[in-house]
Amino acid sequence: MAYQVIIIEDDPMVAAIDRQYVETDSRFQVAHVLKSGGEALGVLENCRPDLIILDFYTPSMDGMEFVDRLHAMGQYPAIIMVTSANDREIVHGLLSRGVLDYLVKPFAFARFRQAMDKFLQTQNLLSCSQESSLLDQQAIDRLIRRQERPEPGGNQMSKGLNAATLERVRSFLSASRGQALTSEEIAEQVHLSRITIRRYVNYMVETGELASSIDYHTGGRPSIRYSYTGQTAEP
Template identity: 60%
Template sequence: MYQVIIIEDDPMVASINKQYVELTPSFRVVNIFKSGIEALEYLQDNDVDLIILDYYTPLMNGSEFIDQLHAMGIAPSIIMVTSASDTDIVLQLLSRGVIDYLVKPFEYSRFKAALDKYSQMKEYVSQAKSNMKQGEIDKLLIRQESTAAAAANLTKGLNETTLGLIRAFLKENRDDAYSSEQIAEQIHLSRITIRRYMNYMVETGELISTIDYQTGGRPSIRYRYVKD
């Protein structure tokens, strides 16, 4: 389980970021801070794997926070989530070890791509030998690029946030199969809308569909989450 902290002074944005992080089961938000100063105090005594950082926070900006972090001898991975898109700022932060940079407003699929890239990198490195060969390094870089590219391929007309909610519900109940009507009731959307998402998730291999003939009437299609 990857331990995550969020540094964001807007409570609503911080809450959304927390929901996005925890839609991915291997990540857990352990704390939220309104400023880098508060986060640095916490990090003096607590280890984290990943920081979701807004550039514009009270008392110090993102660059100043990273400087202080490195001065403490701490270097967790950082995903920047901010409205700061000035070229100099972006290049400066990427040169300081920021592993991904999301410009507000962004959609869930892009956020998830950043988390996937991080977790795949950690998993790959943990399995690598003490000295990586050039081929292994190249594979790591390719993995990072392909994960980000996959986020851009979501079918037009589907909403990433809605897809994330449906996915989270089905993952949490992966031992059971549900009809579109049952899922619609849980997510509070129309059956027609849910069916569009079910078709997409079946095509991408996240779900399997079966036909239930024991309904006492018209057969019902049921869906179950199967992707690891």
């Protein structure tokens, strides 16, 4: 079952980008996109999301007041800040309230992906022992340090990717060097589903083989485009 996500962002363009970034991973589902903390609190009376993507500056209340009121309701979902607010006191105040990660606009897809991976790994650590409600010291230490990034030289293919499929996607993108393509365009050319392509291009962005950029000139929702860099982080 997918993790339920709420996005709180009053800028429609940024909200659309946040949603598109979240939905590149089928393990997440966007339940609501809301314009303010006040609107979100009303929805949260009957909804318990796993993750909230939160802008600090929204109508009716700021991010700190929202988090305080959310906690007062007895809800403690993971929160990732995606905001232009980088004042020292604001950052400190939100970190002290337990936000999972803090992204300052404008942000790259790879950094957003890192924040989502942090959430997934925290969830994995918390659910690693189904037989007991207790965590050992090692698990607690990992939660505190949040060691989510893979170790250099680690086995990236453990993410469930297939080496032959990766090479198929890589060959096409290498031959298309200089072009910035959407996942839909890549999927059409290599004859794979868009969901499959998104998994592979996300991996290639993480390893540095692809660069991602946002195309705002689509006439609708912004799209993510990928271009081949040729830089390979694999051994």
